[in-house]
Amino acid sequence: MRILPPVAALLVGVSAVSADPLPSWQETDTKTAIIDFVEAVTDPDSQDFVPRADRIAAFDNDGTLWSEQPAYFQLLYALDVLKDKAEADPDILSSDALKAANDGDMAGLMASGKDGLIELLNVSHSGLSVDDFMADSRDWLLSTNHPQTGIPFAQMTYQPMVELLRYLRDEGFETYIVSGGGVHFIRAVSDDAYGIPSQNVVGSEGTTVYDVVEGKGTLMKQGGVFFIDDKAGKPVGIDRYIGKRPVLAVGNSDGDFAMLEYATQGDGLRMGVLIHHTDAEREFAYDREGHIGVLDQGLDEAVDRGWLVVDMAKDWSRVWTGQQ
């Protein structure tokens, strides 16, 4: 063992503290496993070294980078937009699904199935430009408080994950969001919230058309469903936007299963991570059952597939970026 003189030891001490890339992660095996992986693929002398151009990391958003309870934030946004619109023009409530949504009757909305949700999206996410939609979404995310925590939605991002994203970028990774949520909704805040620019956000999409409006070329949202970036759609979205198989994929539900499978079956060292919502006290506890963020197959197969399961209650010293 090498003995360091006091000043050098102090410097090492300071350096070690300030160098902790994941201060909101507890000192558990989970944190060690993540850091070991990153060090292995970034060390040029390691047999697991991955060139910078191939260091692609893909993150789900809802339930992985920010909360998704009591419902996806984008759904809560859609409901607010619907209520505003219905106040000005009650005739837009042209179906049972929209009436239920406007009354806050979630069971009634869910009973209408996918068609009802698409109706809601069409009313709340179309007939305006992409720029206007993003400005409105951004305003809502920054200024509306979560019903249970009182924290603005845009601050219900997970501090440990924001640290992980930054750590990966510092180590030469390109970080991507690959979400079932709408691409424009996420982009409205992704740069500020996560340091992820618009071109690194892969998501679901309605139809967008280019039109010359009052002499100016404008992208207009027209509703409908162009692409669902969920389940087997996630590897397809990754191929479309990125064209490379990620070396690291992080999700929290069975909607991310295909993405983790795709990423971890590539050649060389790979890592798949599932965020397990175990923290009823600080956040929400849910997994195998429910309507949102169901994690069932993932829990069954994580061990066999060598995926890391993050136990939010045990592995995180802090949950949200925003303070309660």
Add this chain to the structure above:
Amino acid sequence: MRILPPVAALLVGVSAVSADPLPSWQETDTKTAIIDFVEAVTDPDSQDFVPRADRIAAFDNDGTLWSEQPAYFQLLYALDVLKDKAEADPDILSSDALKAANDGDMAGLMASGKDGLIELLNVSHSGLSVDDFMADSRDWLLSTNHPQTGIPFAQMTYQPMVELLRYLRDEGFETYIVSGGGVHFIRAVSDDAYGIPSQNVVGSEGTTVYDVVEGKGTLMKQGGVFFIDDKAGKPVGIDRYIGKRPVLAVGNSDGDFAMLEYATQGDGLRMGVLIHHTDAEREFAYDREGHIGVLDQGLDEAVDRGWLVVDMAKDWSRVWTGQQ
């Protein structure tokens, strides 16, 4: 005028030569206009300064970054694949369009219209994995010579444009291809040919599906038409992949009109560039008429819209990256 001592003069001379970012461009007003634009948007003291994150440059591919005569290279590839397949199994020639294509009867193929082309694409671009398709495309592009020049297709990239792409990246731009061509076909060589990685290639697409093949998650090409990244589709593709309005857009045909319009109507200093094929001696001369790369509306409106028209014969001292 400042008098430099001989050694310093020599160094300045060397520096000036090696610092020319566009050595294959003639010293014309066109070159000056491009450099003036780049200097204006990258100078922090300029009123036209654009932050690095917004320095998005979008380039068409066929006819802008590489040649497109006597036909799009991807079409020539599809015909070669069809011939190979038909030799092994003549039954695949199940329509007049495919028979014409196999016989090299381009008029017959064109007579079948869009449906015939889609049939050809379906036979040549489906039923294999994305990885296998890209490996095959790459091999073809690297090893097949152009019928007129004898240069391998992958080297029929324009040297002045390769220099422009590099210059822009050196100045903090993010360079993108936004092409009507197929995204997988272009990605097969885009990094080597242009220094453009797969995630910066926006293109047209058939249907891709994720499937577990022999236990391994695989992306399979299934043919069909999922998205056409041409004309008004180009701004839509830009929004989907990039989510930012480019400050510079470069094309060569009316298929690029909407992209140039969209880019140049943004706030602040913008630049639209059209490559005009004027060089019958060294390349090909064509514009307002024909089946490929028609440039008609663009020529009519370029002056009024302030777009720069590059005269290949006058503005370029060299054409292809590969040597004839």
